[in-house]
Amino acid sequence: MNKPKILILGAGYGGMISATKIPKHLGANDASITLVNKHNYHYQATWLHEPAAGTLPADRARMLIKDVIDTNRVNFIEDTVTLIKKDENKVVLEKTGEVDYDYLIVALGFESATFGIKGLKERALTIEDLNSVRQIREHIEYQFSRYHNMETKEDHILNIVVGGGGFTGVEFLGELANRIPELCREYDIDRQQVRVVNVEGSPTILPMFDKDLVAYAIQRLEEKGVEFKCGHVIKECQEDGVIIGRRDSEETEKIKAGTIVWTGGVRGNHIVEDSGFEVVRGRVTVTEDLRVPGYDNIFIIGDCANVPNPETERPYPTTAQITIQEATYLSKNIKKALNGEPVEPFIFNDMGTVASLGHGDAIGIIFGKTKLKGTSAAAMKKIIDDRYLLKLGGVGLMLKKGKLNLLSK
Amino acid sequence: MNKPKILILGAGYGGMISATKIPKHLGANDASITLVNKHNYHYQATWLHEPAAGTLPADRARMLIKDVIDTNRVNFIEDTVTLIKKDENKVVLEKTGEVDYDYLIVALGFESATFGIKGLKERALTIEDLNSVRQIREHIEYQFSRYHNMETKEDHILNIVVGGGGFTGVEFLGELANRIPELCREYDIDRQQVRVVNVEGSPTILPMFDKDLVAYAIQRLEEKGVEFKCGHVIKECQEDGVIIGRRDSEETEKIKAGTIVWTGGVRGNHIVEDSGFEVVRGRVTVTEDLRVPGYDNIFIIGDCANVPNPETERPYPTTAQITIQEATYLSKNIKKALNGEPVEPFIFNDMGTVASLGHGDAIGIIFGKTKLKGTSAAAMKKIIDDRYLLKLGGVGLMLKKGKLNLLSK
Structure with a gap:
């Protein structure tokens, strides 16, 4: 044999x-x-x-x-x-x-891929695997839990900087935008005290999508309190935030943050x-x-x-x-x-491609031309997710691990 | 008027x-x-x-x-x-x-009360109010979430030292003993990697209870993996653990830990x-x-x-x-x-007094003589908790916020 x-x-x-x-x-x-x-x-x-x-x-x-x-x-x-x-x-x-x-x-x-950005490897968390994302979640919650116990309140520990406005970055921003109000309620923090800032080097986020879909995504996320710094790159990660600036400019700006998540490259x-x-x-x-x-x-x-x-x-x-x-x-x-x-x-x-913008919202383009946004795109996203499970493990796996509420979970 | x-x-x-x-x-x-x-x-x-x-x-x-x-x-x-x-x-x-x-x-x-113990105020968390305990919870979960992402694994970050074996300390140990296995499952960590150590200056924990109740409490908590260092005091809190020793001795021992919770005095x-x-x-x-x-x-x-x-x-x-x-x-x-x-x-x-040892377990003494342990003591504890709510806000509050499963919650 x-x-x-x-x-x-x-x-x-x-x-x-x-x-x-x-x-x-x-x-x-x-x-x-x-x-x-x-x-x-x-x-x-x-x-x-x-x-x-x-x-x-x-x-x-x-x-x-x-x-x-x-x-x-x-x-x-x-x-x-x-x-x-x-x-x-x-x-x-x-x-x-x-x-x-x-x-x-x-x-x-x-x-x-951190492209040699100073301090990024040491100080930024990444969306890489299950271990790394569990730490992101706990890191953010830990910052919220610390806030009221600080002798001198450092408001910036509640801020979250997300580096990179590609697929992963934007989908994460969508979830954060939903999660932050929950965390604020849970930890007695005013939503206004929390900044969520996206830093993207390109002139716009999500370059793979049409302008009007991108505009929709930006508008929806801004409504939920996300700030976009497009055309800006992270020049350095520090203990208490990031230094950002335009790629070809000496001028920089510091954004203080207690959490830095890097999604800018793989x-x-x-x-x-x-x-x-x-x-x-x-x-x-x-x-x-x-x-x-x-x-x-x-x-x-x-x-x-x-x-x-x-x-x-x-x-x-x-x-x-x-x-x-x-x-x-x-x-x-x-x-x-x-x-x-x-x-x-x-x-x-x-x-096609569908990017989630948080619960019940998404943008997408399917079959090379059909544009979707809002709930229809969000539904399509779930169908794509479940289709994989069906392919991988059949109906049983799809029902057990899928996102469509086919069974009460 | x-x-x-x-x-x-x-x-x-x-x-x-x-x-x-x-x-x-x-x-x-x-x-x-x-x-x-x-x-x-x-x-x-x-x-x-x-x-x-x-x-x-x-x-x-x-x-x-x-x-x-x-x-x-x-x-x-x-x-x-x-x-x-x-x-x-x-x-x-x-x-x-x-x-x-x-x-x-x-x-x-x-x-x-930290009795001037070096480093305690800066490095130990306390069970003091809702803000402080939310931080304890998140601190522990944060340590678990970090573990698999460390380049060099520092096993001690999973360890928890609880200073003080009085009422609060022991009740917290009881909850921890139930919670640690859940956290281990959630974060893919072997239960054996986590030490939970209680440091109590007196020769025994819970001095307000009879010897046989105390023995029961120690046995039950030890079975769930809690280690007791009775007759030992925390002499110093350091970045990565505590220095303990007997009160009148120069000899010391270091217990490395990622979480230090102080319940030793109010x-x-x-x-x-x-x-x-x-x-x-x-x-x-x-x-x-x-x-x-x-x-x-x-x-x-x-x-x-x-x-x-x-x-x-x-x-x-x-x-x-x-x-x-x-x-x-x-x-x-x-x-x-x-x-x-x-x-x-x-x-x-x-x-009387009932001390919880975690879900479904407790020790207590009521009406000055009746000793309780195990499930009966745990039930009595819930009755005490709910009796207060009844007194404070009537039946409505007791049903809404109480611990007895009178309504499905």
Whole structure:
């Protein structure tokens, strides 16, 4: 019995879809499949802005991996990847040591990119994984709980600066805008005492959306008390706030804050770079069938893969949507790949994008042209979230972990 | 209309019972009544160990003062007392300025006494009021949320040192013992990584209880992972823990901890001392009808009053029970006091004491002899808690804010 060994690194969107779909396209004797992940759970990375703000319990955004994968077909190892020895077909794990593979699927996730901004790594919290967002939530609540006990009130500890007005930043602002009034009631604090400030280097937030949708998002968030500093970058993070300014100007301004959350940039997992792959911001530019050039037995999907858009030749943004499609494509083609047969190239089918602005509100564009805003966009967002769960674990998982109130929860 | 002015300072147990009962013993034309409190809410000081540990939402332990007092009879001022000018019959309030009185009821609460222990005031949290316990809860949760995000894991940040094994300390330990396993599950932390250590200077905890009840309490709390360091005092509080040792020994030991909660001592409110009253640990030894010697128009009840036990001549411990009895006594006799008639002396009727050991468990002694432990004591504790609410605000308040599950909540 010399079954080829397929090793999947990471149980994010890409790894989980691969680990659940590949067994459906291969017989039990075609290959042995192993999934490695540093936690025993999978979480919804696109939901992280909610537990970060405290509008969703962190547990609602995760599930045990063993509850989702078919453990008769997939061997799960809870361990942390430290190195890929791509020329030896081995992966080094922190506790287990070395593991062999014949085919490797690298589905490791993203990391925050801080671009060397002074003090950012030390002082800013990031929306990165379940651990990091639980700390954001608790950090904010801790600041609120301290306020009335200070001998000299430092109003600024209640302020929250969010660096970055991209997808994650704006979705987090939407949740915060809903959460702050709750926290103010809970801790007897006047809403006017709390500033929530977004700092975005581009002239506007959410560059992927049309102007009128962006205008709607800004208006709705401003109504809920969010301040936008577009065209400004964080120049330095200090103990008690941030120094901001325009990119090409010497003039700066200090915004005092007790909480700084950085959503301004992501890059591929450092392990890929550490392992000697050629990367741009931690990502490998893969072939049209998602392999590493020169390494036919290594596939990269998700946040560590640069997949060029054939129309623009620039890489597609790394999103959950494209990752899920990559994993689905790979699963369908894995048999051919094992047999050394040629496969059709991967084609990304952009279904659209919806950005949440907090409970019951969102903006979105679907099927390349239909614009949505408000409750219809918010409903679409939930449908997208639940559709993934349906795909991953069937109706049962969708009912158990989904956001549509199909069952009373 | 020259009605005498009754001014009540503080809306704790003493002030609230006075403000609700005095109007029942006086006609509307007999006196004008004013209650001053720094918050617009009254809270259950004897419940504070629960929101401190996070086993009860802080809001469940408080109620708006205006929802309980009869605002047609009692004028409420939300302000902070800064000084009592006892020889001018005036009280100075932070925002309002000076307020006159003919009769003053000082029902200001306790403060933590730190006995000059180095670093304690700066680094230990205290179970003092709703603001302070909300911070304890959030502080502990913040430490748990930080743990997995530390580059170098500092296991000690999960440890909690509780200084003082008296009533408050032990009740807090009981709640913590229930809460820690929940937090461990929530933040993916092994229960074995968390130490909860009690440091008590006396040879044993809870000196007011019989040996066998104390032994039961220690056993139950130890089973839930609490460590006791009896006969040890905190000699110094440091950034990352406490230095403890026996009182008369040079030998010391360091216990590293991320949270230090001090319950080791209380004293009367500093305003009483600041106002020139003769005090022992912030408390005035009152006459047998609860007046300040030499000031017939000033009554002191609750945590700022030393009421001597006629049998031992030592003051009774200041508890909610004695405070409620003092306020009830005062309300019944207020008419005579206004008319300058002599009143019977205050007699404390000790109904017993029950200390909670966490959900469903407690020890107690009632009617001076009956010992209770386990579920019966826990049930008695809830009855005591609810009896106060019944007394304060009737059946409605008891059902709304009580602990017995008379209505589904």
